[in-house]
Amino acid sequence: MAGLDGFGTQFQRGDGAGPEVFTAVADVTNVSGPGLSRETIDVTSHGSPNAYMEFIGGLKDGGEVSIDVNYDPGNHDALIDDFDDDAPRNYRIVFPDADTTTWAFKAVMTGFEPEAPYDDKLAATLTFKVSGKPTIS
Template sequence: MAGMDGFGVQLQRGDGAEPEVFTAIADVTSLNPPGMSRETIDVTSHDSPDAWMEFLGGVKDPGEVSADINYQPALHDVLVSDFEDKAPRNYKIVFPDDDVAPTTWSFKALLTGFEPEVPYDDKATASLTFKVTGKPTLA
């Protein structure tokens, strides 16, 4: 079977304790895992074959994770503490691909964006942006 149903994916927040316990961030409606990229180093020279530019792989940027949530202050105000904290916290994405051993994407991140919206005629929402630091681990 091709593809995977994304329903049931979880964004989890670590508590920083030892051993660390992860709790799902409630009411996630949309989630974008790390958008990684890599710098390139131009090594083109006058000797480059057929005048084609040549590159080496440079440093990697772990990117950002973004999520939209149905905002409820009682459930989500702990995220304001994460935003205030200068130290990265452990998070993980748990995919709904296997009930026994689901695929996880673990990463350290800083919460760099917390944007609630409370319109008079619709649900309260918030957009979250996390800047990943270091290598994310897919397991």
């Protein structure tokens, strides 16, 4: 198989209730991330074989997720509450594959950047910093 069509991917926001209900953020045009990364720890010693540096895995970072939306103040300005909230909220990305793969994570919104060009649509980019380990199901 050469690849999958990304059309239909959803970025969903949890309501914080129990049981939690997730609602798709309206008019998402692009989802990027989470950009997972990992630090390395240098464990090189005078006895390292062949004079090559040696490393082991260190702390992992869940990275960031950004979404682009066709900005509609009526649909998206409620998300400013997420920006004002210091506590991480539950979000998830639901992919349109045969298994409906889902990446779930806690995150803090770190950016909300609307744009209104004179010759194009209203748009906004929302950025989220992942807190902890994302789960894939």
